[in-house]
Structures are given as C-alpha cells and as structure tokens.
Amino acid sequence: MKTIHKFSAIALVxxxxxxxxxxSKRSPGRVYMPDMAYSRTYEAYDLLDSTKFTGDVNxxxxxxxxxxxxxxxxxxxxxxxFPYTLPNDSIxxxxxxxxxxxxxxxxxxxxxxxxxxxNINCAVCHGAKGKANGxxxxxxxxxxxxxxxxxxxxxDGTIFHVMTYGKxxxxxxxxxxxxxxxxxxxxxxxxxxxxxxxxxxxxxxTATAVPDSTANAKKTM
Amino acid sequence: MLIVCGFPVLFLQPSxxxxxxxxxxxxxxxxxxxxxxKLFASFLFIAVFSINNNARAQDGEALFKSKCASxxxxxxxxxxxxxxxxxxxxxxxxxxxxxxxxxxxxIATDPYAKQLADKWKPSVMTxxxxxxxxxxxxxxxxxxxxxxxxxxxxTPGGAPANDNSLWYGILTxxxxxxxxILLQVNxxxxxxxxxxxxxFRGEPVPFYRNKTYLMTGILLLFTMSGYFFVNGAIGxxxxxxxxxxxxxxxxxxxxAGVNQISCLYCHGSAQDSKHAGIPSVNVCMNCHMAIxxxxxxxxxxxxxxxxxxxxxxxxLYKYAGWNPATAKYNPDNNGDGTPDGAKPIEWVKIHNxxxxxxxxxxxxxxxxxxxxQTCHGNIQEMPxxxxxxxxxxxxxxxxxxxxxxxxxxxxxxxxxxxxxxxxHKDLKNNKMDSVTVEHIGGTxxxxxxx
Numbered sequence: 001m002k003t004i005h006k007f008s009a010i011a012l013v014x015x016x017x018x019x020x021x022x023x024s025k026r027s028p029g030r031v032y033m034p035d036m037a038y039s040r041t042y043e044a045y046d047l048l049d050s051t052k053f054t055g056d057v058n059x060x061x062x063x064x065x066x067x068x069x070x071x072x073x074x075x076x077x078x079x080x081x082f083p084y085t086l087p088n089d090s091i092x093x094x095x096x097x098x099x100x101x102x103x104x105x106x107x108x109x110x111x112x113x114x115x116x117x118x119n120i121n122c123a124v125c126h127g128a129k130g131k132a133n134g135x136x137x138x139x140x141x142x143x144x145x146x147x148x149x150x151x152x153x154x155x156d157g158t159i160f161h162v163m164t165y166g167k168x169x170x171x172x173x174x175x176x177x178x179x180x181x182x183x184x185x186x187x188x189x190x191x192x193x194x195x196x197x198x199x200x201x202x203x204x205x206t207a208t209a210v211p212d213s214t215a216n217a218k219k220t221m
Numbered sequence: 222m223l224i225v226c227g228f229p230v231l232f233l234q235p236s237x238x239x240x241x242x243x244x245x246x247x248x249x250x251x252x253x254x255x256x257x258x259k260l261f262a263s264f265l266f267i268a269v270f271s272i273n274n275n276a277r278a279q280d281g282e283a284l285f286k287s288k289c290a291s292x293x294x295x296x297x298x299x300x301x302x303x304x305x306x307x308x309x310x311x312x313x314x315x316x317x318x319x320x321x322x323x324x325x326x327x328i329a330t331d332p333y334a335k336q337l338a339d340k341w342k343p344s345v346m347t348x349x350x351x352x353x354x355x356x357x358x359x360x361x362x363x364x365x366x367x368x369x370x371x372x373x374x375x376t377p378g379g380a381p382a383n384d385n386s387l388w389y390g391i392l393t394x395x396x397x398x399x400x401x402i403l404l405q406v407n408x409x410x411x412x413x414x415x416x417x418x419x420x421f422r423g424e425p426v427p428f429y430r431n432k433t434y435l436m437t438g439i440l441l442l443f444t445m446s447g448y449f450f451v452n453g454a455i456g457x458x459x460x461x462x463x464x465x466x467x468x469x470x471x472x473x474x475x476x477a478g479v480n481q482i483s484c485l486y487c488h489g490s491a492q493d494s495k496h497a498g499i500p501s502v503n504v505c506m507n508c509h510m511a512i513x514x515x516x517x518x519x520x521x522x523x524x525x526x527x528x529x530x531x532x533x534x535x536x537l538y539k540y541a542g543w544n545p546a547t548a549k550y551n552p553d554n555n556g557d558g559t560p561d562g563a564k565p566i567e568w569v570k571i572h573n574x575x576x577x578x579x580x581x582x583x584x585x586x587x588x589x590x591x592x593x594q595t596c597h598g599n600i601q602e603m604p605x606x607x608x609x610x611x612x613x614x615x616x617x618x619x620x621x622x623x624x625x626x627x628x629x630x631x632x633x634x635x636x637x638x639x640x641x642x643x644x645h646k647d648l649k650n651n652k653m654d655s656v657t658v659e660h661i662g663g664t665x666x667x668x669x670x671x
Contacts, residue, residue: 004439025523025607026465028573031458039576044496047567120483132291135481140511141300142344143291168344169300171507176489 081179088165099157103183114188117181121173130192142169152193159186281363284356288349295364300344300511302337304364321357322350401428458575464523464607465569469540470533472520478601479517484593491582491593499568502541509537513545523605540566571608572597578614578669590627595620614669621663626656 031037042048047063076083081102086092106114119128125143127133132145144151163182166172173182285295292300311317312333320327320334324346327334338345352360405428415422428434476482485491490498515530522528535545542551542563551560574580585591594600598609610616641661647653662668 004435007439025462028460028463028465029456029458031575036577037458037573037575041576045499045568045570120485120489124480124482124486136508138290139480139516140508141292142511145291166507169511171503171510173507175501175503176486 081183084160084164084179086161092165093158093161093167096157096161097155099155099160101156101160101183101186103180103187106184106187110184111188111191114181114184117177118185118188118192121176122185125170130189140169146189147193156183156186156190159189280356281359281361284352284360285363288352289360292344292347301341301346307361307364317361318354318357320346321348321352323348459611459613460571460573460608461611462607463571464605465571467569467605468566469536470520470522470528470530470605472604473600473606474602474604475515475517475520475530484600488593491586493583493587495581495583497582502537502563502566505537506541506543509534510543510548520604537566540564571606572612574612580669589624591624617669618664621658624658626658626661 071077086096086099123134125132125134125136125140126146127137130146132143134143137143160182162170163173163177163185165174177185285293289304293302293304295303296305297303307317308314311320312331316327316331316333319331324334324338325348328338328345412422476487477484487500487504488497490496513531513534515534517530520528520530537543538545540563542560543549544551551562553559554561585596586593596610596612597606600606641656644653644656644660648656657663
C-alpha cells in the first residue's frame, strides 16, 4: 500500500510541475536543451555588448541593440547605381529635374515588378491608380493626386528626389527601396500618369495587382 | 380573423370614393384644366428647384472630398487649418475666392494670407484656378453645415462566450456521487438480505479500503497525469500562443487589417533575406509624422484593459527622438548620428526557431510564393501578435509534403526549376500526378539542419 501512495504522490507532483509551465501566454515557456535552442552566435537585432559594438564613449550602457550600422561612407555596393548626390534642400529639389532616369525601357516583367513595389509602398496613400485615394488617405494629410498635370510636369529626377528624401508629410523611402527600385517606380508612375507605351499593356496587370497592397492577399508576391 | 375581415372592407372603401372623383375628372376636365396646369407648373418648379438644391449640397461634399480633404478637415486642424468658421476669419467676403484661385499671389500681396502661410509653413495651399465661384460656394456651404457626430460608440466585448463545460463537470460529479451512494446502499441492502437469509457475510469494507475503488482511482489518476505529462513534454520547447507584451502596444489589426498596409511595407526584407526584418523607426515615422493621434475603434489588451492609442504614438515619438510640437527630429548634439534621445525599440521576438534550424524568409516568400499568413496566422486580425503555429518539425514537414510546387507561373523569371524537366516529362506521361516539396529535396535533413 505504501508504494502505491508513493507512486501517486510522485505522479501528482510531476503533473503539477509539467503543466504549471504552460499557463501564461506572456512567457515563452521552457526548452529541453538551452544550448541548442538559444544561439551563442550573434543574431540579427540581438542585444549586444555595448563595450564591443560602439566607439561612442557616452553610449556604453550594457547590452543594447545596434541595427543602424551603415556601410562605410563613400562605399558603393557592387553592381549598384551611382550614389545620388543632390542634397535634401530646395536647391537640390530644383536641380533634380535635370537628372535623367538611368533605368532604360522596362520589360513587361520589370514593369510588373515596379507595379508590385508601387502597390506595396506607395498605393497605401497615393492609391492604386495614383488618385490619392489609398486606404490611408484622410488619415495622412496632404497626399497628392500624382496624375494631376502639375505632377506630370515634374522631371523623373524630381520624383526620385521626393522618394529619396520625402516631402512635407511624405517620409523618405531610401531605406525601404533601393535606388534602382525607386527609378523603376518612377517609370511605373509615368504609366499611371498616362504616359509611356507600357501604360496600356500594363493596365490589366495593375488591376489584378490591386489586392496586393492589402495584407490579406499576396498571391502575386 | 381581423385581417381576413379587413380585406373586403379595404377593397370596397376606395371604390366608393373614387367613382365621383373619376367622373369629376372626366366630365369637368375643361373647367379644372387651368388650375391643374398651374398646380403642375408650380409643382415642377418646386421639384426642379429642390433637386437643384440637393445636387448643390452633394456637389459641395463631393468637391470637398476630391479637392480639399487631403489637407483640410471641417472641424479639426490637419495639414491645413480647420475650415469651419472660415467666414469670421477672413478680412473681406471676396478674399476666399481670390485665395483659392491663387494662394501664391495672395501671400505676396495680402497681409492675412502672409500670416496664414507663416503659420502653416512648410505646407503651402495648392492653387485651384479651375474651381468656379458656384463650386466654391457649394464647398463652403458643405463646410458650414453642422457636422454630423456619430452616435457614441458601443463598448465592444458583450456577454462572454457560452461555455457549458463547467455545468457538464458539475453534472458529472453529481451523477458520480449518486452512483457511489447507490453502490453503498446496494452493498448495505445485500448485507441486510444476506443476514435475513442467514448467509454469513463479514462487515463491509469501508470504501477507502475497497480494492476496486482504489484501483479505479489510481488508474484514473495515472491516465490523467499521463495525458498531461505527455502533452506538457511535447509542448516543452514549443511556444505556440506565446504572446509577449511589447514595449509599444502595436496593433497589427489596426495597421495591416483596418488600414490595409501591406506586410511587406514594413517587413520588406522578407523578400530579400533570411529575416523578415523589424522595421527601423524611420519606417514608422513615414506615416506617424502626420498621424499624431489614434482615432479608430477602441483597442484593448489581451486582459481587457483599454489602450490609449494616442499615448502609444507618443511613446514612438520618444523612441524616434521626434518632437511633435515642432514637427522636427531633435538635433544631434552628441554626435552619434541619431537625434538626441532616440533609441532603438526593444521589440520582443515571438517566433523563435531553435538554433539548429535554418529558416529563410525569402526562400518561402519570394520563391515559394507563400503568404505570410500561412505560418503566422491571421496577423491582420491580431491586436497583439501571438505565435499561431506550432513551428515544430512535424508542422514544417507536413507543409513541405503537401505544398505543390508551382511550375507554370515561373516561365518568365525563375529558371531554378528548369533542371526538373524530368518531373515535367513524368507528369506528362502520367508517371506521377504531382510534385511535392519532398520530391525536390524539401525533407532533406540539411535543408534545415545545416
């Protein structure tokens, strides 16, 4: 009889211990072998020892995140376009119109890709057709209808300049889109404005890609 | 009965009334023609006038929405000033038409226009020379119309879901107790009857020393503890439903669901790299430079406490080193390349794979064309994100076994599958009916355990 008592007591304790770990949603719970589960190498966005990862004397405060590491000043990635050198001010803005689009005629696939990028990054405010009627219009102020004549009159370089540095309520997209992607989107914007030969052949593409800008469906991704 | 009786009356009644009226119209038509004509004309006039009026008010709203709403709100300052009460602010009645036609000219000449431009710098009012005077009047009439306030929002939540399991549990317990009592009564009665018939039977064993009861109890305990033990042991190291509290209450439901921002707007590196990427603060600021307060439906934490969305946006401004009063980033006086006071947001990582598993986002998103929701669940409906899938090996392998590789859509770009022409031929010759991820090496150990 005593062994039965002992056995049931052990079973009860084991049951409580195992199940008590899974109660809270706020804690991740336990793992079998921490050595295998948690990385000992540096992972992206990890907290890093600030004494090793910054030269800034004022900024040594234990483990911190360092995810703003920029490439060395003046370095150009292999195969990348030449850096855009105009400054972010009115002089740069005025000069930007003279800069030609380094990207040549886009193939159908490239144009579809530019449209996809437009739908992800731009259409949320400017609308899939550029009519300033995206889901965020009315929440973000000052969204322009890019199909208006005054925006059709802008040079390719000026549109690129605005994407790179932002303007008024629009932020900079330099961290989200590469230079080449931005120039390609300029081409796509031209088709929305009714210019360019690809406009007609691509209009069907655009129409099908509209739900792409929502989080719910991304089949053409 | 009443309804049935009412029908004939209904049918009879008008016929009595109409017959003299009909005869009146047919016989004395000429006499009343003039009056009828006049009535008709005045009716037409009123109708046309009122339709015209309606159209104007609607025009005002439509025009406001298409021309003004991107910068102006009726009752609130936005990119430009609130338009309500415009007439009391302008210096002369015709000022407003001149201003709308050419703001630049007015800023140069008119002192009030200059004052406005200074106040709302750097935004400058767009010129609308194409708007006619009547159209401007229509817009202004719409602006001056009283604002319809929506009825106060009902508090969401409501009655908790009907959960009957507690009642079933109580019922089971009661029934078990009844069965137990009946068994005891049965054994007592048997003893009584045995005593009467003269059959000898010892004192009944008390239930807590009854071997049948004890064995049943132990078996029950063993099964239950075994069930919980095995489940707990399998769950060890898997974090399904893990929902940590984040430094800022960021609702994916508001951003990806209500506002339909694409997942890839913020997590763009999911297409290009191993990591889906946590957006840097400047990506948040793309919209939140302009969106300073939360105006949507009420938002709640998992435990039911309400969250003040505007305060959460203020937290973001602190992390970004952004001064909402001046609408500028703080100056960088300490020379670390970021605005003073700015620091990275320490988001808590939810989806963790063990160190010995390699997972690449771009491989799944760009090449495999999987939707984010396949693994992350309905993110666009989660106020606070939790881990929706097991992320266990069996779960991965299952998907790799079932997911069909799409050869057709890749005729333009991806040449990777061209080496699998054999599969094409086999499919054509009906040697196989489909190609699964397993066929192209999806269950090879090194794919994940590199």
